[in-house]
Every structure is written in C-alpha cells, then in structure tokens.
Amino acid sequence: MKKTNISILLSLLFSFMLVAQSNNTYLIKAGKVFNSEKGVFVKNQQILVQGKIIKKIGANIKVDKRTKIIDLSGYTVLPGLIDSHTHILEQFAMNKNNTAGTLENIFTKDDAYRALRSVGLLKSYLTSGFTTIKDVGNSGKFLDVSLKRAVKDGLIKGPRIIAAGPIMSSVGGQFPGILSEYDFIPATEYRIIKSPDDARFAVREHINYGVDVIKICADNSPNNTALTYDEIKAIVETAHRFNKKVSAHATKTLSITDALNAGIDGIDHGYGISDELLKVMAQKGTYLIPTDYHVAPIGIKYHALNGWTKQRTNKLKKKLNHRLNFAINNNVKIAFGADIYVDFKVPRGDAAKNVFNAYLDAGASANQILQYATYNAADFLGYKNKLGIIKSGAT
Numbered sequence: 001m002k003k004t005n006i007s008i009l010l011s012l013l014f015s016f017m018l019v020a021q022s023n024n025t026y027l028i029k030a031g032k033v034f035n036s037e038k039g040v041f042v043k044n045q046q047i048l049v050q051g052k053i054i055k056k057i058g059a060n061i062k063v064d065k066r067t068k069i070i071d072l073s074g075y076t077v078l079p080g081l082i083d084s085h086t087h088i089l090e091q092f093a094m095n096k097n098n099t100a101g102t103l104e105n106i107f108t109k110d111d112a113y114r115a116l117r118s119v120g121l122l123k124s125y126l127t128s129g130f131t132t133i134k135d136v137g138n139s140g141k142f143l144d145v146s147l148k149r150a151v152k153d154g155l156i157k158g159p160r161i162i163a164a165g166p167i168m169s170s171v172g173g174q175f176p177g178i179l180s181e182y183d184f185i186p187a188t189e190y191r192i193i194k195s196p197d198d199a200r201f202a203v204r205e206h207i208n209y210g211v212d213v214i215k216i217c218a219d220n221s222p223n224n225t226a227l228t229y230d231e232i233k234a235i236v237e238t239a240h241r242f243n244k245k246v247s248a249h250a251t252k253t254l255s256i257t258d259a260l261n262a263g264i265d266g267i268d269h270g271y272g273i274s275d276e277l278l279k280v281m282a283q284k285g286t287y288l289i290p291t292d293y294h295v296a297p298i299g300i301k302y303h304a305l306n307g308w309t310k311q312r313t314n315k316l317k318k319k320l321n322h323r324l325n326f327a328i329n330n331n332v333k334i335a336f337g338a339d340i341y342v343d344f345k346v347p348r349g350d351a352a353k354n355v356f357n358a359y360l361d362a363g364a365s366a367n368q369i370l371q372y373a374t375y376n377a378a379d380f381l382g383y384k385n386k387l388g389i390i391k392s393g394a395t
C-alpha cells in the first residue's frame, strides 16, 4: 500500500460521517471496510447505523423496509480520521516564522476574529475526513472550549473538538528572550506555572473551565526554559485524579525524561528523542505524536521560504525519519498529529493529511498510518472503541 492507494482511500471516506447526523436508521453497503483495530481491509461489509451510533457490522444484515440503504459497494469506508495535534485558533502566513507568527496572532487578531477564522478551518477538517481533532493550545483564554461547545450545539459545522485550553508552561511561554517588562504577553496564551502547588491549582482551574485534556510544554522550545520534574509530576497526578490525559510538548532529553518519569500519557514532537528513550516509551506504553509536517512536502516549502537550506531540511528529515522508523520497529505506540498552523493555501484538513507523506517516508505502511489516525488516536485520547473504529457501540 503506497501513496496512490492512500489518496484514493481518503477521497472516498466522507459518506459515512454524513449519514450519522439524524435519528434515522441506515444500512451502508461497503465494498471494503477498514478494520482499524487489526489494521486490515475487509471486503463486502454492511454497517447498520442508528442516529449517531453504529449498531452492527457484518456480511449480511437483515433490515426492515424503513431502513435507508446507502450503496457504497464500489467504495471503501473508513472510520472518521483523528488529528491529535491541532491549533485551530492560530494561523501564520507562509512567510512568518514561529515567533513572528505567534506575536502577529496575539497583537493584531482579537478573540472574535480568531474564532471566526476557525469556522472555515473546522469545516475543512470535516470535509477532509477528520471527525475529531485534539486542539493543543495557542487558543487565547479557552477559545477552544467555546468552539467545542459551538460545534456540539450545532452552531457551526466541524469535527468533535477535544480541548486542552492554554498550554501549561514555564516562564516565557514559547517566546524566546522576551523582556521582563513584557512578561504579561506569554500569559495571554499560556498558563505560566510557578510551582508544584500552582501546577495543581492550574489543572483544577482548567477542568473547571471545561477542558477535556491537559497540554504542557515540558520544555518550551524554541524558548530555553522548562517545567521542573516536580511541576510536571504535580500536573500529571492532579489530571489523572480527574481522569484527564496529559501530553507534553517535549523535544529535549531532559524534559522527555522528566515527562516520562512523571507518568505523561503522550510526547508530542519528540524531535530530539534518543533510541533509549523510545524504548522506555515502548515499555511504559506512552504515545508518541510525531508532528512531522516539517519534512512533509508542504512543510519543506514553508521552511524554504523562511530561509532553510536544502542541507538543513535533509538533516532534519534524516533525524526525524530515524526516530519514527525506530519507534515503529520497537513497538512505540503512535497517534497521528499534524501540527498545522501555517496557511499553506490549501484547506487546513488537506494540509494535515499531507503529513501522512512524512510517515510513509519514514517507513510506516498506509494501513499503519490509518491506524495511527483512527484506532490509536482514539485510544490515546481516552475514546477507545468509541471513536476511530467501525464496530457496534462506536460513534
């Protein structure tokens, strides 16, 4: 299964999510269905859907006359895709680097503008086949929670949003070298953690304001500070007590080690991770979310515009491909996350799918990638057997 097959499959997956929108009963006759649990395609399957719930799947399901038949026997049906690393309230122009892009977002776009801009972005995820996104911050003061409610209440069309609220970070957020008189600026986008006690309080605050998960910057690269082990531990313990999962932006050995020892559920990026730490992740069952858009075709174009040489890109590609390949071959759990926040002049959902190419280049098969973006992502987010799967009881 290589590139051509995966693009054909992805272009055929929309019908399933479109039917699950009323209380009627439907029978979908599928030419093939992706069994995301096993990572295989099964031929000639029928799926009985009532309202938003899958009732049954099998080769031959008896139904009464009132059941609407949807004939997709010439097509392949996939579970809705899940992107486990989005920034729906942030958008950079192609010619803006990270710091300039974030500052422009904060200084020139108010909350209403950011939320309205998200409406189109959310729709694009849906039309690209993503029915769930995990939004991991840079979302002002809980604007992601508001968007989640707007989708749920039917005010706007979009994928289900799993919201993290402001990222919990060490001093400075992800603004390298900001002057002390401007330290209120990072606090508009991040929850700056000052001690383990403050960390415990911050988690309870976030839960009170309606988040579903917690996102931290274990290290806040490109800034050079990091949360302490005690702060990460306090966040993870408190979040787990309230049944919330925690994932960490972590790119350096020390912060990845601290996050793993503190019992983190997922490592986002992990760009600088060693083979040894990947083995620890496999042992602990910690998820890796390889946000490798930097070395996908769209990301390479973006970095070239911002002055990256071919050598720099190739060096990064070699490093990221090695880590993802090592993770795959050593049974590290992987959940798909694209980390798209640049306006690549294509629908945002399509830009997210472009990152599948980076996974393919690193040695993942098409079936594995689909698993990472369905079954595994659902497990990582705490929705095993509910999302990312076509089976009885799933939605």
Ligand SMILES: [Zn+2]
Pocket (backbone or CB within 6 Å): 085, 087, 136, 339
């Ligand atoms: Zn990100």
